[in-house]
Amino acid sequence: MIDQHPTAFAGIQPTPAWAFEQYEGIRExxxxxxxxxxxxxxxxxxxxxxxxxxxxxxxxxxxxxxxxxxxxxxxxxxxxxxxxxxxxxxxxxAATASHPALAAKYQRMGFNLDEETVISSRWLLEQHLQHAKHTGIWGVIAPEKSQPETLPMPNDSVRTIRADVEEDTLDQMEGFIFLSSEGWNETLQGRLTNSLTRRPRPIKVANPDLVAPRGDLLTLEPGYFSHLAATATGASLEFFGKxxxxxxxxxxxxxxxxxxxxxxxxxxxxxxxxxxxxxxxxxxxxxxxxxxxxxxxxxxxxxxxxxxxxxxxxxx
The missing domain is CATH 3.40.50.1000 (HAD superfamily/HAD-like)
Structure with missing residues (x-):
């Protein structure tokens, strides 16, 4: 399966030096x-x-x-x-895969790990969602393989944001859950930013990383896009990882x-x-x-x- 996490955005190709400067820029x-x-x-x-x-x-x-x-x-x-x-x-x-799927992934790699010895930011988010009270519809940014429908929220309050989503659909959502940057691009970021500019709403960020190493490349992760949106619109961010x-x-x-x-x-x-x-x-x-x-x-x-x-x- 081809990895769909973005390795470039708006003319930027992340490097270790660039990532370091980005982290310094959000120190507050x-x-x-x-x-x-x-x-x-x-x-x-x-x-x-x-x-x-x-x-x-x-x-x-x-x-x-x-x-x-x-x-x-x-x-x-x-x-x-x-x-x-x-x-x-x-x-x-990691938040693209469900917690059980992530533990299984490390077992397939040969590590003696299980759901009790792996703590994922997706799991941390799910623990929060089990006790949080939400109103309205929340948009989940994640590919279908992430099984966003398994998040512990009522089925009628969760909508996966697809590649063809329109801004008026985003405008109807009460908040956003950023699970994975896989498939995310300039067009979708622009639509999200425009919608949040009209009405700032919270973003729950399951993966606070700005970048992740994948082989000899760095990919851009949900933390990067969430900080970008918050800086541009004043949207509030809530993080569930390191x-x-x-x-x-x-x-x-x-x-x-x-x-x-x-x-x-x-x-x-x-x-x-x-x-x-x-x-x-x-x-x-x-x-x-x-x-x-x-x-x-x-x-x-x-x-x-x-x-x-x-x-x-x-x-x-």
């Missing part, structure tokens, strides 16, 4: 965390840290896999941690009795994995060889952003 919308280290401790892999922590929380894209491909050594490293009776979780901003607190609170809830500082958050982005982990009180490790910062001057990125991980490694 991100959590804050105090800097705990002047510079990261450099290690060759996760192996030297196994005895230092009781639990390990992994980002997925750029740490365990890039698109459908498993990063070399990731399977073995997670299996080694589990063999040492270390608690292992995956905390992913770096926001709900994601890390869910991870901590699955690791009862373990102090946050004894949990290592392992990720490939300063502004989501590392910042969010630090705000939650976790220790952090930045992976630099496969993800959103690949090829960047990492020390310069740390200096400019003020986000400094406790550890840094090319690969786990």
């Amino acid at each position: 919308r991100l959590p804050s965390a105090s800097v705990r280290a002047a510079q990261p401790r450099l290690v060759d892999s996760l192996a030297p840290l196994v005895s230092e922590f009781d639990a390990f929380v992994f980002d997925a894209f750029g740490v365990l896999n890039t698109g459908p491909s498993v990063i070399p050594g990731a399977l073995e490293q997670l299996a080694r941690l589990q063999a040492h009776n270390k608690a292992v979780l995956v905390l992913s901003n 770096p926001f607190a709900t994601a890390f609170e869910a991870a901590l809830a699955r690791l009862p009795g373990i102090a946050p500082a004894r949990i290592l958050m392992v990720g490939d982005t300063l502004h989501t994995d590392i910042l969010g982990g630090q705000a939650a009180g976790m220790s952090t490790m930045l992976v630099t060889g496969h993800g959103a910062l690949q090829g960047m001057d990492i020390h310069n990125c740390i200096r400019r952003s003020g986000i400094c991980p406790d550890f840094m490694t090319p690969s786990i």
Whole structure:
């Protein structure tokens, strides 16, 4: 199946340097965390840290896999941690697939993970929707394969936004749920922006990422398009993934009795994995060889952003 996530938009082709600048541009919308280290401790892999922590929380894209491909050594490293009776979780901003489908995907890749050891931003959104009260019709931005009809909302209050949607249809919606950028384009973004300009309404963003590494490309994700729409229209945004607190609170809830500082958050982005982990009180490790910062001057990125991980490694 051909991946339909956008790799360009309005003449922009995302690069790691471009993505870093975009994250810096939205810092006021991100959590804050105090800097705990002047510079990261450099290690060759996760192996030297196994005895230092009781639990390990992994980002997925750029740490365990890039698109459908498993990063070399990731399977073995997670299996080694589990063999040492270390608690292992995956905390992913993935929202295109349903939570059960995402857990099944990692099982097919060979990881010993299930729905209890994977926390997806889609799952976080669904937990919220189960208890939230909504009126009117909400538009869901996602391809059909995402099964938006499975969201825990009354069937008559959910409409999937299709490629041929007209602005008057968007105008009738009370809010929007951004699950996936797959199939999203300039025309649809323009229609959404025009509708929100006429009447600003909330957007619930299941995937706060601006970009995601898929092989040797970066794709543009729901976070990017949602921030773009909010900046242009004043629409309010509600996020359900990293770096926001709900994601890390869910991870901590699955690791009862373990102090946050004894949990290592392992990720490939300063502004989501590392910042969010630090705000939650976790220790952090930045992976630099496969993800959103690949090829960047990492020390310069740390200096400019003020986000400094406790550890840094090319690969786990």
